[in-house]
Amino acid sequence: MLKPAVIARNLHKWLGLIVGLQILIWLATGLYMVVVDIDFIHGDSLVKNMRDVIVVPDSKLLSMASLRIRYPDATQIGLRPVMGKTFYTVTTATDRYLLDPETGVVHSPLGEKAAREIAAYHYAGEAPVISARLINANPPMEIQTRRLPLWRIDFDDRFATSFYIDPQNGSLVTRRHQYWRIFDFLWMLHIMDYEDRSDAHNLLLIFAQITGLTFAITGLWLLFYSFSGRRTKRRAADK
Amino acid sequence: MMRLLKNVHKWVGLLIGLQVLVWLLSGLTISLLDPEKVSGKQWTSKSLTVAETLEPVTLVEPDELPAGIRKDALGIDLTTRNGKPVYLVRHADGETLVDAASASVIVIDRSGAEQVARGDFTGDGEIVSIESGMAPDMETRDSRGSYWKVSFSDHANTAIYISASTGDVFERRNSFWRVRDFFWMLHIMDYPGRENFNNPLVIAVALIAIWLGISGFMLLFGSFSRSDFFFLKSPGTRGEVVITLIDPGVKQPQKVKLNKGSNLFLSLATHDVSLASICGGGGECGKCRVRFETAPWPEANTIELGLIPKRRRERGYRLACQQVADRDMTLNLPEGTLVPGQ
Numbered sequence: 197m198l199k200p201a202v203i204a205r206n207l208h209k210w211l212g213l214i215v216g217l218q219i220l221i222w223l224a225t226g227l228y229m230v231v232v233d234i235d236f237i238h239g240d241s242l243v244k245n246m247r248d249v250i251v252v253p254d255s256k257l258l259s260m261a262s263l264r265i266r267y268p269d270a271t272q273i274g275l276r277p278v279m280g281k282t283f284y285t286v287t288t289a290t291d292r293y294l295l296d297p298e299t300g301v302v303h304s305p306l307g308e309k310a311a312r313e314i315a316a317y318h319y320a321g322e323a324p325v326i327s328a329r330l331i332n333a334n335p336p337m338e339i340q341t342r343r344l345p346l347w348r349i350d351f352d353d354r355f356a357t358s359f360y361i362d363p364q365n366g367s368l369v370t371r372r373h374q375y376w377r378i379f380d381f382l383w384m385l386h387i388m389d390y391e392d393r394s395d396a397h398n399l400l401l402i403f404a405q406i407t408g409l410t411f412a413i414t415g416l417w418l419l420f421y422s423f424s425g426r427r428t429k430r431r432a433a434d435k
Numbered sequence: 436m437m438r439l440l441k442n443v444h445k446w447v448g449l450l451i452g453l454q455v456l457v458w459l460l461s462g463l464t465i466s467l468l469d470p471e472k473v474s475g476k477q478w479t480s481k482s483l484t485v486a487e488t489l490e491p492v493t494l495v496e497p498d499e500l501p502a503g504i505r506k507d508a509l510g511i512d513l514t515t516r517n518g519k520p521v522y523l524v525r526h527a528d529g530e531t532l533v534d535a536a537s538a539s540v541i542v543i544d545r546s547g548a549e550q551v552a553r554g555d556f557t558g559d560g561e562i563v564s565i566e567s568g569m570a571p572d573m574e575t576r577d578s579r580g581s582y583w584k585v586s587f588s589d590h591a592n593t594a595i596y597i598s599a600s601t602g603d604v605f606e607r608r609n610s611f612w613r614v615r616d617f618f619w620m621l622h623i624m625d626y627p628g629r630e631n632f633n634n635p636l637v638i639a640v641a642l643i644a645i646w647l648g649i650s651g652f653m654l655l656f657g658s659f660s661r662s663d664f665f666f667l668k669s670p671g672t673r674g675e676v677v678i679t680l681i682d683p684g685v686k687q688p689q690k691v692k693l694n695k696g697s698n699l700f701l702s703l704a705t706h707d708v709s710l711a712s713i714c715g716g717g718g719e720c721g722k723c724r725v726r727f728e729t730a731p732w733p734e735a736n737t738i739e740l741g742l743i744p745k746r747r748r749e750r751g752y753r754l755a756c757q758q759v760a761d762r763d764m765t766l767n768l769p770e771g772t773l774v775p776g777q
Contacts, residue, residue: 198705199709199712201712223647257496260494273512273513274513275511397467408459409459421713424713
């Protein structure tokens with residue numbers, strides 16, 4: 197019969213061959229995620245003017261009543277600020293609109309010039325816009341769950357910052373940058389969902405975790421043998 | 436180098452090995468839980484999210500809303516609640532619901548909360564209690580302002596949290612979520628808040644743990660030899676060597692055939708020749724000493740230099756766990772290793 201210590205050492209060695217690389221990936225990706233500040237990852241330091249208040253003009257405001265006649269199937273009519281100025285937004289079952297609050301002129305969908313201006317208005321950095329692109333289909337991974345179309349405005353900074361502007365209401369929908377993209381990629385490696393990067397309830401991950409857990413237990417078990425040999429070692433060296 | 440790696444691996448393992456085990460155990464638990472149950476979506480009514488068309492009734496205009504409500508608003512939306520037109524006014528510190536017909540502020544009362552909870556929850560339990568709350572606790576840590584907690588008697592002990600100012604369901608908590616949250620706390624090592632995975636403790640432990648991974652990964656390469664993969668070869672092509680074993684307590688020397696290139700300690704162990712060992716062949720305890728009968732002695736590695744005194748090394752003593760069966764050889768074993776008559 198093999199001794200327990202021999203069994204543990206061999207299990208640790210062979211399980212290490214199966215799951216060792218993934219354990220290293222878990223440790224390395226976990227390290228990145230805990231070390232890099234999550235607010236920075238979310239891009240909180242890249243934006244400004246996110247708390248603009250709406251200014252309701254006392255007289256000239258177009259009435260809700262008239263808008264409800266104009267959009268009889270509206271499910272929402274509201275006021276929101278765009279670049280510090282107040283606009284009406286209207287949502288119907290099929291569409292969304294951005295309206296001038298006094299004249300009722302429809303501004304949506306916003307063109308490239310407006311999208312660039314809105315992006316620059318919310319951008320806290322100094323770098324200029326280097327490109328603007330309207331995304332209608334096949335969105336990149338980083339805005340997979342968002343409603344299209346969206347303007348993607350890229351800035352020429354060291355973070356490779358991208359702002360996504362909704363052409364229907366002028367809002368900054370989200371912001372992405374290089375460290376966010378790295379985080380997202382590492383998160384994919386961490387949860388082993390290589391397709392959607394969001395499902396931690398997958399069989400591959402569960403299999404790797406069970407193997408990894410057995411591996412860790414044999415490792416702890418070996419520690420016991422490794423350290424209980426220390427006293428005899430010194431005696432041996434003295435001889 | 437190997438010796439340094441082994442030591443790093445061993446000591447880092449001793450220092451944070453338990454936390455690595457906790458990471459794996461908590462990670463596994465979190466993955467095993469069904470996210471539909473954790474989020475409560477499995478027992479959430481799907482029909483509530485449909486937006487209703489605004490009815491053409493006479494309403495208060497946004498500029499007729501009380502100045503205190505209009506002031507510093509981030510947004511004002513005309514929408515509906517239970518078919519009635521309402522204004523949802525967003526401020527930096529929360530949201531306020533205003534009746535769009537009367538301009539009075541709506542506060543969700545107990546029965547209103549009960550109605551919302553009944554409409555939201557589709558599980559198999561009844562309401563057991565309705566409590567009001569103000570301060571965020573472990574289950575409502577992202578809440579702002581006062582809320583209603585509606586508890587159900589279902590098997591998952593669901594609690595539906597409803598904002599008292601908007602009537603929106605902002606949390607659905609149940610046993611699955613509570614288990615996940617506990618293991619998430621263990622995973623990110625934020626014991627008081629369970630939220631912040633950028634905390635100094637987890638950063639420090641992760642910085643140490645990475646060395647366990649790096650050293651272990653490097654040791655992996657050294658711990659495997661060609662002979663470990665003999666099973667991939669067909670039996671005829673495996674080279675074999677004959678090892679003659681001498682035990683002073685047994686008259687007849689014993690001969691065993693081992694795979695060429697295999698680890699002496701392990702291969703002998705699989706042939707029921709059990710050398711003394713505490714560490715199980717890890718080059719830690721120095722117990723598995725054998726003496727090579729004929730010179731030239733194989734080279735002693737750094738582990739053997741540390742564990743066998745010089746005068747013994749010069750007489751042919753080596754550690755079986757550090758030597759390979761690379762040729763026919765004769766080994767002297769400590770007395771009593773072999774069983775007489777075998």
